Amino acid sequence: NAGVTQTPKFRVLKTGQSMTLLCAQDMNHEYMYWYRQDPGMGLRLIHYSVGEGTTAKGEVPDGYNVSRLKKQNFLLGLESAAPSQTSVYFCASEPRGAYGYTFGSGTRLTVV
Amino acid sequence: AQKVTQAQTEISVVEKEDVTLDCVYETRDTTYYLFWYKQPPSGELVFLIRRNSFDEQNEISGRYSWNFQKSTSSFNFTITASQVVDSAVYFCALSAYQKVTFGTGTKLQVIP
Numbered sequence: 489n490a491g492v493t494q495t496p497k498f499r500v501l502k503t504g505q506s507m508t509l510l511c512a513q514d515m516n517h518e519y520m521y522w523y524r525q526d527p528g529m530g531l532r533l534i535h536y537s538v539g540e541g542t543t544a545k546g547e548v549p550d551g552y553n554v555s556r557l558k559k560q561n562f563l564l565g566l567e568s569a570a571p572s573q574t575s576v577y578f579c580a581s582e583p584r585g586a587y588g589y590t591f592g593s594g595t596r597l598t599v600v
Numbered sequence: 601a602q603k604v605t606q607a608q609t610e611i612s613v614v615e616k617e618d619v620t621l622d623c624v625y626e627t628r629d630t631t632y633y634l635f636w637y638k639q640p641p642s643g644e645l646v647f648l649i650r651r652n653s654f655d656e657q658n659e660i661s662g663r664y665s666w667n668f669q670k671s672t673s674s675f676n677f678t679i680t681a682s683q684v685v686d687s688a689v690y691f692c693a694l695s696a697y698q699k700v701t702f703g704t705g706t707k708l709q710v711i712p
Contacts (some may be wrong), residue, residue: 529704530703588647589635
């Protein structure tokens with residue numbers, strides 16, 4: 489089925505460990521996004537990309553890095569995980585023109 | 601700066617009642633887009649509707665309807681004859697100049 493696929497779905501990390509979250513979309517969308525969702529705070533934008541090879545910071549970029557080497561993939565990296573990064577992470581994509589997001593199913597990350 | 605306010609944190613209704621979810625937005629831009637998304641207990645985020653700032657026509661889709669009023673900067677969402685399957689968190693979002701701002705969500709509980 490067409491859509492946005494996030495891997496992994498769940499992960500537990502120890503403080504200081506690193507990991508990469510993968511987002512893949514097969515809809516040929518130009519724009520891709522990484523959000524985190526925390527209780528009572530809605531969705532906050534971490535980083536986004538408006539095309540292959542381009543990335544930009546969102547509202548809460550500290551502690552994260554991203555790469556978009558291929559149009560269909562958008563990777564989110566945590567170099568040294570901290571408990572404050574415990575959250576649910578959502579990837580989203582949309583075609584150029586603010587047509588609305590297609591979201592992945594989310595990754596629940598716990599940092600202990 | 602742009603802002604989206606969903607003042608209703610939680611709403612409970614009895615099945616078959618009508619319910620309206622409020623969304624008030626702020627933006628200085630004249631061209632913008634408004635969205636509603638649904639997040640059921642399973643956790644995924646689902647796009648419901650997109651409306652651009654030049655189209656104030658109300659929209660109805662089955663039991664769902666949306667009332668966009670620029671004069672009051674509101675984009676309210678009404679569910680008619682609510683059902684248990686409508687239980688979810690609903691997010692309103694505003695997109696302007698490639699920046700998307702989400703409200704903090706309204707949790708709707710439909711009691712059988």
